[in-house]
Amino acid sequence: MEIEALRLLVSVTLVTAFVFANATVMGYLERKLAGHFQRRLGPMEVGWHGILQMPVDGIKLLAKRMVVPVQAEGLLFRLAPVISLSPVLLPLIVIPFSPVLQVVDMQVGLIFVLAIEAFGTIAVFLAGWSTNNKYAMIGAMRSVAQNIAYEIPILLVALAVALMAGSFSLQEIVRSQAKLWYVVNFQLFGFLIYLVAGLSECNRAPFDLPEAESELTAGYLTEYSGIGFSLFMIAEYTHMFTICCLATVLFLGGWQGPELPWQAYSSAIWFFMKAYALMFVMIWVRWTFPRVRYDQLMKFAWKYLIPFALVNLLVTALVVYL
Amino acid sequence: MKAYFLDLFRGAISLLDGMLVTLQALLSPTVTEQYPRRAAALSPRFRGSLALAQDEKGNLLCTACGLCARSCPSRCLTVQGEKSPETGRKMPRSFRYDISRCSFCGTCVMGCPFSALAFSPVRTRVSTTREDFLLELCPAAQKPSEM
Numbered sequence: 001m002e003i004e005a006l007r008l009l010v011s012v013t014l015v016t017a018f019v020f021a022n023a024t025v026m027g028y029l030e031r032k033l034a035g036h037f038q039r040r041l042g043p044m045e046v047g048w049h050g051i052l053q054m055p056v057d058g059i060k061l062l063a064k065r066m067v068v069p070v071q072a073e074g075l076l077f078r079l080a081p082v083i084s085l086s087p088v089l090l091p092l093i094v095i096p097f098s099p100v101l102q103v104v105d106m107q108v109g110l111i112f113v114l115a116i117e118a119f120g121t122i123a124v125f126l127a128g129w130s131t132n133n134k135y136a137m138i139g140a141m142r143s144v145a146q147n148i149a150y151e152i153p154i155l156l157v158a159l160a161v162a163l164m165a166g167s168f169s170l171q172e173i174v175r176s177q178a179k180l181w182y183v184v185n186f187q188l189f190g191f192l193i194y195l196v197a198g199l200s201e202c203n204r205a206p207f208d209l210p211e212a213e214s215e216l217t218a219g220y221l222t223e224y225s226g227i228g229f230s231l232f233m234i235a236e237y238t239h240m241f242t243i244c245c246l247a248t249v250l251f252l253g254g255w256q257g258p259e260l261p262w263q264a265y266s267s268a269i270w271f272f273m274k275a276y277a278l279m280f281v282m283i284w285v286r287w288t289f290p291r292v293r294y295d296q297l298m299k300f301a302w303k304y305l306i307p308f309a310l311v312n313l314l315v316t317a318l319v320v321y322l
Numbered sequence: 323m324k325a326y327f328l329d330l331f332r333g334a335i336s337l338l339d340g341m342l343v344t345l346q347a348l349l350s351p352t353v354t355e356q357y358p359r360r361a362a363a364l365s366p367r368f369r370g371s372l373a374l375a376q377d378e379k380g381n382l383l384c385t386a387c388g389l390c391a392r393s394c395p396s397r398c399l400t401v402q403g404e405k406s407p408e409t410g411r412k413m414p415r416s417f418r419y420d421i422s423r424c425s426f427c428g429t430c431v432m433g434c435p436f437s438a439l440a441f442s443p444v445r446t447r448v449s450t451t452r453e454d455f456l457l458e459l460c461p462a463a464q465k466p467s468e469m
Contacts, residue, residue: 033348035352036347036348036352037344037347037348038347039347039350039351039352039353039354040352040353040354041352041354041356044356284341284344284345284348285341287344288340288341288343288344289337289340304330
């Protein structure tokens, strides 16, 4: 019992540390790749090829004062960044990085991840509402509408995968892909739908309407500064990571890959390679496409993604049944 | 119904097309320079501040005829000449150039009948005092600080 509690404590600490490390690496990668996608150099000044840019920026943000506007609802305004971090951190507890590198193997892991991730919207809405500013409010409302629309295709696609695996446990889903990954085994459309909806789910371009700079200054982030802002940024990158982790688990075979020595631990390498490849695609998409219009966003979810996800689920159910 | 699927198909193709374009940009070399440390090469037609041209012996080609000063739309040139005792030729005694008023239009350079005036490849000129932008181009009249 005590050992179990200690194990939980250590692993949750590790997960939290990983969240911050991931945000640092992703922030640097994003800026560097953004530069090179535009044939610029990106950060070059701090450290070799600007490699220390993110820690320096982080220290700067930590040292800065967090300004709370007079008209804002003080308590909720301060609470929102903290709330934004927890729903993106919790899913990492059930994600199987390798056969043994997993904090808890829940029987309902998939449902847990999807349910917790939906909480992220509450933080965004709280931030927008408590700021008491029209840009923030509009951004928050957009975020809620968008997340409701795009949550449905994700759920439907995840359900189709769960049907094929016959389990909601993420570890079981990975094990069932030992021979063939689901992305080539009948779920290619599901994967594409998941990728698009996942982009929208973490408010990334081209679906970054809640923080559309050109129309809403920075949406729900408008009045945030210092540590509040950095917590939201860390939450965004972690959200990206959890979305990519889930995609890896559901469609790309999780930690499955060529055998390595100490398979039980070292197969996490395959997992991270797949997840970060998906992150690269997300960055690539961001620096390629312009932001969609609001009606296009809604039309795309309700007229394309949801019907396709439904058909995908039906056909999968039929195939599994036969 | 046909339009619905055609729309989706065409959209997907155009999205992939766009991704290919940015991928090519990612893989091609960068075009920017780390400016203060490295600068891009100047174009041969770059217009920096004016400079007086010299012949092989280092004599100024300028004859202080004043055509440049008269043609300048911003009136930023003031030329004073005198007859040189050695060559017996008219030479500029002072050639004052107010770079803060110059718009680098090139009328003076084009109008000079002796090609004695040219743009120099000086990229930046920074100072905190206005007087530093009043240049003396004639070497004979230059104070040591006006190089």
